[in-house]
Amino acid sequence: xxxxxxxxxxxxxxxxxxxxxxxxxxxxxxxxxxxxxxxxxxxxxxxxxxxxxxxxxxxxxxxxxxxxxxxxxxxxxxxxxxxxxxxxxxxxxxxxxxxxxxxxxxxxxxxxxxxxxxxxxxxxxxxxxxxxxxxxxxxxxxxxxxxxxxxxxxxxxxxxxxxxxxxxxxxxxxxxxxxxxxxxxxxxxxxxxxxxxxxxxxxxxxxxxxxxxxxxxxxxxxxxxxxxxxxxxxxxxxxxxxxxxxxxxxxxxxxxxxxxxxxxxxxxxxxxxxxxxxxxxxxxxxxxxx
Amino acid sequence: xxxxxxxxxxxxxxxxxxxxxxxxxxxxxxxxxxxxxxxxxxxxxxxxxxxxxxxxxxxxxxxxxxxxxxxxxxxxxxxxxxxxxxxxxxxxxxxxxxxxxxxxxxxxxxxxxxxxxxxxxxxxxxxxxxxxxxxxxxxxxxxxxxxxxxxxxxxxxxxxxxxxxxxxxxxxxxxxxxxxxxxxxxxxxxxxxxxxxxxxxxxxxxxxxxxxxxxxxxxxxxxxxxxxxxxxxxxxxxxxxxxxxxxxxxxxxxxxxxxxxxxxxxxxxxxxxxxxxxxxxxxxxxxxxxxxxxxxxxxxxxxxxxxxxxxxxxxxxxxxxxxxxxxxxxxxxxxxxxxxxxxxxxxxxxxxxxxxxxxxxxxxxxxxxxxxxxxxxxxxxxxxxxxxx
Numbered sequence: 001x002x003x004x005x006x007x008x009x010x011x012x013x014x015x016x017x018x019x020x021x022x023x024x025x026x027x028x029x030x031x032x033x034x035x036x037x038x039x040x041x042x043x044x045x046x047x048x049x050x051x052x053x054x055x056x057x058x059x060x061x062x063x064x065x066x067x068x069x070x071x072x073x074x075x076x077x078x079x080x081x082x083x084x085x086x087x088x089x090x091x092x093x094x095x096x097x098x099x100x101x102x103x104x105x106x107x108x109x110x111x112x113x114x115x116x117x118x119x120x121x122x123x124x125x126x127x128x129x130x131x132x133x134x135x136x137x138x139x140x141x142x143x144x145x146x147x148x149x150x151x152x153x154x155x156x157x158x159x160x161x162x163x164x165x166x167x168x169x170x171x172x173x174x175x176x177x178x179x180x181x182x183x184x185x186x187x188x189x190x191x192x193x194x195x196x197x198x199x200x201x202x203x204x205x206x207x208x209x210x211x212x213x214x215x216x217x218x219x220x221x222x223x224x225x226x227x228x229x230x231x232x233x234x235x236x237x238x239x240x241x242x243x244x245x246x247x248x249x250x251x252x253x254x255x256x257x258x259x260x261x262x263x264x265x266x267x268x269x270x271x272x273x274x275x276x277x278x279x280x281x282x283x284x285x286x287x288x289x290x
Numbered sequence: 291x292x293x294x295x296x297x298x299x300x301x302x303x304x305x306x307x308x309x310x311x312x313x314x315x316x317x318x319x320x321x322x323x324x325x326x327x328x329x330x331x332x333x334x335x336x337x338x339x340x341x342x343x344x345x346x347x348x349x350x351x352x353x354x355x356x357x358x359x360x361x362x363x364x365x366x367x368x369x370x371x372x373x374x375x376x377x378x379x380x381x382x383x384x385x386x387x388x389x390x391x392x393x394x395x396x397x398x399x400x401x402x403x404x405x406x407x408x409x410x411x412x413x414x415x416x417x418x419x420x421x422x423x424x425x426x427x428x429x430x431x432x433x434x435x436x437x438x439x440x441x442x443x444x445x446x447x448x449x450x451x452x453x454x455x456x457x458x459x460x461x462x463x464x465x466x467x468x469x470x471x472x473x474x475x476x477x478x479x480x481x482x483x484x485x486x487x488x489x490x491x492x493x494x495x496x497x498x499x500x501x502x503x504x505x506x507x508x509x510x511x512x513x514x515x516x517x518x519x520x521x522x523x524x525x526x527x528x529x530x531x532x533x534x535x536x537x538x539x540x541x542x543x544x545x546x547x548x549x550x551x552x553x554x555x556x557x558x559x560x561x562x563x564x565x566x567x568x569x570x571x572x573x574x575x576x577x578x579x580x581x582x583x584x585x586x587x588x589x590x591x592x593x594x595x596x597x598x599x600x601x602x603x604x605x606x607x608x609x610x611x612x613x614x615x616x617x618x619x620x621x622x623x624x625x626x627x628x629x630x631x632x633x634x635x636x637x638x639x640x641x642x643x644x645x646x647x648x649x650x651x652x653x654x655x656x657x658x659x660x661x662x663x664x665x666x667x668x669x670x671x672x673x674x675x676x677x678x679x
Binding site: 027075076099100101102103104106107109110125137138139141142152153154155156157159160163180182183207209210212213214217233235236237238239240242243245246247249250259275276277278279 | 375404406407409410440441442479482484509511512514515541543545553554555556557558559560561563564565566567568569572573576578609610611612640641642664665666669
């Protein structure tokens with residue numbers, strides 16, 4: 001078991017024939033992901049990486065039965081691509097693109113919700129079910145199969161955490177990079193119950209950062225509904241207020257969104273919170289012993 | 291990205307959001323000329339810097355004659371204005387905005403920003419005009435009225451009524467307020483603004499509303515389609531090292547510690563700062579070198595970090611995913627040839643081809659490069675090196 005995606009998931013790529021789309025689609029296919037086609041308007045009818053190219057997402061869905069779309073289109077066209085996927089009946093869009101305007105994502109997300117389409121990202125590494133299906137840009141070899149679910153706002157911290165989890169002798173069920181933008185798709189609150197319901201997942205690692213209050217919402221949810229052990233790290237304890245730390249959403253504004261308040265809320269919810277990200281693996285080993 | 295008050299008011303004017311008349315001045319002479327052009331018998335001389343709290347810091351002054359305008363402009367121009375948002379070193383004032391006076395009856399607060407939890411803009415109003423809204427929110431949250439505006443429908447009159455009645459405005463002023471708020475929402479949406487703050491919004495003796503102050507920030511991701519806003523960018527208000535880093539695709543923020551950091555990925559970069567802190571050191575900066583970590587970007591990263599004389603050691607922490615560690619290792623070695631690195635450099639490379647990378651660094655035999663096995667080990671070694679141990 002796993003959450004959201006597995007070895008049978010059929011995936012199309014929007015922005016299939018572009019440089020990024022091509023490189024990462026190839027890597028995903030090599031990992032075992034069922035990439036069944038792609039969309040590049042104007043290139044319909046061609047073949048790319050041995051798979052059919054379509055002009056529209058609707059055609060791609062009708063012809064391939066794909067349920068997931070991996071989106072690599074440039075920032076200015078992301079909202080259009082997301083809405084097209086939603087309109088075509090895609091169940092989950094994984095938006096890798098970095099730099100999408102916030103206003104565009106606000107409209108795209110509202111439309112996706114209306115059309116019952118889940119989204120992950122933007123500006124994220126994607127989602128991976130270990131040794132089955134990789135939809136994104138993460139280095140697949142780090143994610144050995146196991147019993148730990150992983151949710152993270154940051155790409156490289158996802159890799160760092162997964163690496164520590166594996167070094168401690170555990171492995172990953174599914175890892176989801178949710179992205180660090182102000183408006184994102186699936187977040188902790190939606191993903192935690194999926195991991196709670198997944199019998200193969202025995203514990204959850206969650207990586208947050210300064211800015212917004214998604215981690216506070218997660219803490220409230222964990223307190224009420226999550227029975228599995230959770231280990232958390234919040235990046236940005238040493239970040240100054242008012243400065244944007246790389247991610248568009250990572251900013252402490254008006255004294256809110258600090259690491260300290262998020263860590264306190266998670267601790268109060270019974271989460272094992274580590275101060276140093278170097279201790280994620282060790283903390284996980286501790287909670288798994290209990 | 292932020293703009294000045296006078297620039298925000300230019301945008302307001304285009305959308306018929308009422309403001310006072312004013313002119314920008316770079317010298318006391320220009321200030322006097324501006325006052326003469328405006329006419330009247332009272333003017334306000336306002337320092338233009340990207341920070342709030344200018345009045346309390348002595349950057350906003352009332353003048354009752356053109357000679358007072360000259361005097362005050364001379365005082366304010368060239369001063370290092372210190373406010374609660376500038377830090378103790380303050381900000382150099384290079385221009386002043388000369389504005390006509392107004393007959394102020396009451397001051398309010400009006401703001402627009404993205405509510406990340408609701409995923410839509412919210413407009414906030416308060417009767418506590420002129421005060422820091424964070425303080426009002428903390429001490430008397432009941433005095434802030436909020437409405438969330440669904441972007442799919444846009445601003446409706448009921449949003450305006452809710453705010454206006456919440457502020458206790460008399461019925462005959464409600465429509466004027468709604469018109470003001472609706473226009474402000476259009477300014478916000480049309481320019482990809484991140485926030486607009488009018489503090490204070492004032493009601494004049496004749497029952498009109500006008501923006502006495504104006505603050506605007508924008509979504510950097512949308513600047514590519516906001517030419518007018520881009521032209522308003524004032525680089526002299528931004529950190530020179532941060533601008534330079536940006537040119538090379540690096541994201542850099544200076545901090546006050548002595549352990550320099552170079553990391554790939556924003557989250558890991560923050561995590562690295564936190565680890566240094568946890569190990570008893572203080573990070574000198576945030577630096578995300580992005581996905582490629584080539585010799586040029588690494589060299590530029592070293593250059594920028596070493597511009598800060600406090601830096602006593604550098605911790606390079608790269609988790610190679612798509613980027614291969616052996617390439618990064620070669621990049622680091624190349625970089626030390628391009629630029630002179632005279633402090634210990636602690637290098638932790640993990641992920642794809644990490645073993646090959648360790649070999650490359652060892653064989654290069656560069657005296658001040660120290661290899662680290664993992665994140666904690668690297669942070670410990672960097673902290674010790676910065677302490678001269």
